[in-house]
Amino acid sequence: MGLFSVTLTLFMIMNPLGNIQELLSILKGIPAKRQKQIILRELGIALVAILFFDFMGEWILSQFAPRMAAVHITAGVILFIVALRILFPGKGANGFRVEGEPCLVPIAIPIIASPALLATIMLYAKTVPNVMDTIYAAFIALAACGACYLAANFLFRTLRETGLLAIEKLMGMVLILIATQQVLHGIFHFFATT
Amino acid sequence: MNFWDMVLRLFLIANPIGVVPVFVALVKDFDAARQRRILLRESIISFLIAVPFIFVGKYFLDALDIESYALSVCGGVLVLIIAIKMIFPDPVTEGGEIVKKEPFIVPIATPMITGGGVLSTIMIIAEQEKNDMNILLAACVAWIAVTIIVVCSSYLNKILGKRGLIAMEQLMGMLLALLAMNIIVGGAQNFMKILQGG
Numbered sequence: 001m002g003l004f005s006v007t008l009t010l011f012m013i014m015n016p017l018g019n020i021q022e023l024l025s026i027l028k029g030i031p032a033k034r035q036k037q038i039i040l041r042e043l044g045i046a047l048v049a050i051l052f053f054d055f056m057g058e059w060i061l062s063q064f065a066p067r068m069a070a071v072h073i074t075a076g077v078i079l080f081i082v083a084l085r086i087l088f089p090g091k092g093a094n095g096f097r098v099e100g101e102p103c104l105v106p107i108a109i110p111i112i113a114s115p116a117l118l119a120t121i122m123l124y125a126k127t128v129p130n131v132m133d134t135i136y137a138a139f140i141a142l143a144a145c146g147a148c149y150l151a152a153n154f155l156f157r158t159l160r161e162t163g164l165l166a167i168e169k170l171m172g173m174v175l176i177l178i179a180t181q182q183v184l185h186g187i188f189h190f191f192a193t194t
Numbered sequence: 195m196n197f198w199d200m201v202l203r204l205f206l207i208a209n210p211i212g213v214v215p216v217f218v219a220l221v222k223d224f225d226a227a228r229q230r231r232i233l234l235r236e237s238i239i240s241f242l243i244a245v246p247f248i249f250v251g252k253y254f255l256d257a258l259d260i261e262s263y264a265l266s267v268c269g270g271v272l273v274l275i276i277a278i279k280m281i282f283p284d285p286v287t288e289g290g291e292i293v294k295k296e297p298f299i300v301p302i303a304t305p306m307i308t309g310g311g312v313l314s315t316i317m318i319i320a321e322q323e324k325n326d327m328n329i330l331l332a333a334c335v336a337w338i339a340v341t342i343i344v345v346c347s348s349y350l351n352k353i354l355g356k357r358g359l360i361a362m363e364q365l366m367g368m369l370l371a372l373l374a375m376n377i378i379v380g381g382a383q384n385f386m387k388i389l390q391g392g
Contacts, residue, residue: 005259012258087300088275162298169299170243174258180268181260184385191389 003133006124009178010141013079013117016148017155018086018168022111024152026102036150038102043146045108050121050138057122067193068126072186075119080179082116086172112145120182200319200332207315208240208307210340214347216306216370219280219363220297221348229348232296237341239299240307241333247316248329255317262314263388266381269310274374276301280367307340311377 027035053060061071124134148155156164221229247254255265316329323329354362 005257008257009259084275087272088279089295165298166239172300173304176272177260177264177268178258180271181258181264184261184264184267187385188389 003130003137006128006133006137007140010117010120010137011144012171012174012178013114013120014112014141014145015086015171015175016145017164018171019111020148020152020155021161021164021168023107023149024156026106030101032153038107039146039149039152042102042104042107042112043142043149045104046112047138047142049109049113049118050142051135053118053121054125054134054138057125061122061126067189069186069190069193071119071123071126072189073183074186075116075123076179076182076184076186078119079116079175079182082114083172083175083179086168087176112142123182197328197332200323200329201336203315203319204312204333204336205339207311208336208340209311210307210343212373213306213370214343214350215362215366216276216280217302217344217347218350218354219359219366220302222351222359222363224296226348226351228296229351230345233302233344233348234341236297236299236302237307237337237344239303240340241337243304244308244312244316244333244337245330247313248320248333249326251313251317252320261388262317263381263384265310265314265317266384267310267378269305269313270374270377270379270381272301272305272374273309273377274371276306277367277370277374280363280370283363307344310381 023039027038030038121134121138124137125131128134159167217233221232224232255262316333319329319332320326351359
């Protein structure tokens with residue numbers, strides 16, 4: 001997979017445009033300047049998490065040695081369910097509300113560095129031929145993601161709820177495509193190694 | 195490929211007539227005028243999704259490393275989920291009239307009108323027909339027909355009545371599930387061929 005592919009896929013999974021509304025509701029009531037600081041901090045934490053899973057991914061995987069097929073399918077299934085929740089919203093709000101200023105949870109994890117993203121990073125750590133590609137891709141995707149979040153208020157004013165909802169749904173469709181492909185790749189690996 | 199060939203292909207794969215009863219079931223909770231508005235909007239949105247695909251579909255899928263069989267399987271799975279939701283609708287909470295959320299883009303515009311099948315077909319046509327504007331024109335013509343049928347489906351409401359609609363939702367759900375499995379199996383067979391070849 002080329003650098004562009006990896007970057008685009010990671011960016012899609014991070015889904016910043018789709019998460020803007022959620023982000024804004026979490027940051028409600030906090031003064032604008034502090035909001036930007038929080039976002040930058042959370043991006044940093046997410047970066048640490050991503051790098052950790054990128055380098056440790058190989059090690060973690062070799063410790064309990066799941067087959068490639070299993071990792072593909074797991075990443076695919078998690079992403080699939082994330083996409084389903086976007087496309088077919090269930091009742092009730094997200095259960096990650098904690099008192100006080102958000103730190104680490106829920107912005108860095110799971111909004112930016114979601115389990116689906118981290119699983120995919122681990123996957124790329126193993127499968128992408130050029131080791132640095134995954135890291136560059138993560139940096140670029142994260143930077144683009146950060147740009148979207150820092151401009152969250154502006155985007156919300158411009159696109160309004162309907163516009164953001166439309167983007168969210170379209171992103172959901174793209175994610176579900178990526179997820180399906182991942183699961184099918186996993187099945188491919190399963191047969192290839194049996 | 196002949197111009198009218200393309201129009202016909204796009205029209206048939208979008209299958210507006212076949213899914214009219216499904217649309218009726220999906221918008222049954224709203225009044226007639228609103229239904230027509232929703233259906234018109236969804237038809238336009240489905241067109242707006244298909245159009246960019248004509249021009250950049252292939253590059254987009256390549257960039258994300260997605261194969262054509264994934265499109266089919268994905269489309270099929272989505273339709274299957276919709277079908278199961280029709281057969282087993284979400285339990286209604288107590289408290290009388292709940293303000294139901296209007297369906298937006300999903301599931302009507304996509305995957306029902308412009309689904310995996312439409313996108314796959316567009317890709318196939320795009321490969322054979324070098325002139326993209328031609329394809330766009332064919333899509334316009336096909337979509338005019340699609341929109342007329344989709345919007346008219348709300349009139350089916352009056353013919354069926356409330357009970358008729360619920361019954362039809364169940365039956366259509368079942369037929370849709372069959373259709374979905376068909377798409378999934380087709381995609382899976384393409385996938386298997388690649389597995390065997392690879």
